[in-house]
Structure formats: structure tokens, C-alpha cells
Amino acid sequence: MAGLSRVLRSFTRSRRVIRTLESIDQGIREQNQYLARLADQFAPVPVAQPEGAEKLNPKEVDISFLNEEELGAALAYGAQMQQQTGRAPTDEELVVWLAERAEVAHTQSLNERRRR
Numbered sequence: 001m002a003g004l005s006r007v008l009r010s011f012t013r014s015r016r017v018i019r020t021l022e023s024i025d026q027g028i029r030e031q032n033q034y035l036a037r038l039a040d041q042f043a044p045v046p047v048a049q050p051e052g053a054e055k056l057n058p059k060e061v062d063i064s065f066l067n068e069e070e071l072g073a074a075l076a077y078g079a080q081m082q083q084q085t086g087r088a089p090t091d092e093e094l095v096v097w098l099a100e101r102a103e104v105a106h107t108q109s110l111n112e113r114r115r116r
Contacts, residue, residue, distance in 0.1 A: 070098060073098070073101065074094050074097070074098060077089070077094070077097055078094065081093075
């Protein structure tokens with residue numbers, strides 16, 4: 001009988017351990033769901049590119065979309081900034097400078113029209 005009672009106690013303990021492990025597993029699954037929702041909110045999965053589409057390498061992106069006048073002005077601005085600050089402007093800085101330059105040109109043309 002003593003052997004049977006030991007087997008029953010170990011079986012009961014095993015059941016408790018299994019229930020505890022199942023509740024831990026359930027808690028981890030819920031945490032993973034919450035973490036996945038947070039990750040989707042703050043860092044969404046990138047949109048898949050269609051087959052055959054080239055992947056854009058940031059190092060290969062250039063300012064080739066500019067016309068010759070804008071390209072010359074951007075290169076001159078880059079050389080000037082390099083000389084003044086000791087570093088080349090980033091692409092973002094070049095785009096902002098070009099946008100400001102275009103805005104100034106547009107404002108000047110509007111002012112000239114008003115004077116006429």
C-alpha cells in the first residue's frame with residue numbers, strides 16, 4: 001500500500017505541475033499576442049515588393065531626377081557646404097535646400113507679376 005500511495009502522490013504532484021505549466025504557457029501566448037500587436041503598431045511589416053521589382057539600395061539613390069540647372073546648383077551648394085562645414089550635405093539636406101530655392105524663385109516671380 002505504501003508504494004501505491006507514493007505513486008498516487010507523485011501522480012497528483014505531476015498533475016499540479018502540468019496545470020501550472022499550462023497556465024504559464026497560456027500567459028506567454030497572451031503576452032506574445034500583445035507584443036505582436038505593439039510591434040505591428042510601432043514597426044509595421046514592410047510591404048512586399050512584386051516579383052521582378054528591383055530592391056532600392058539607399059547607397060545607389062542619387063539626384064539624377066534633377067534637370068541640368070538644378071543639378072548644377074545642387075552640386076555647387078554641396079561643394080560650398082563641404083568647404084564651410086567640412087562635410088558633404090545629406091540627400092535630405094539637398095532636397096530641402098532645393099525646395100527652399102524653388103520657393104524663393106516662385107515668390108520672386110509672383111512679386112514681379114504684381115509690380116506689372
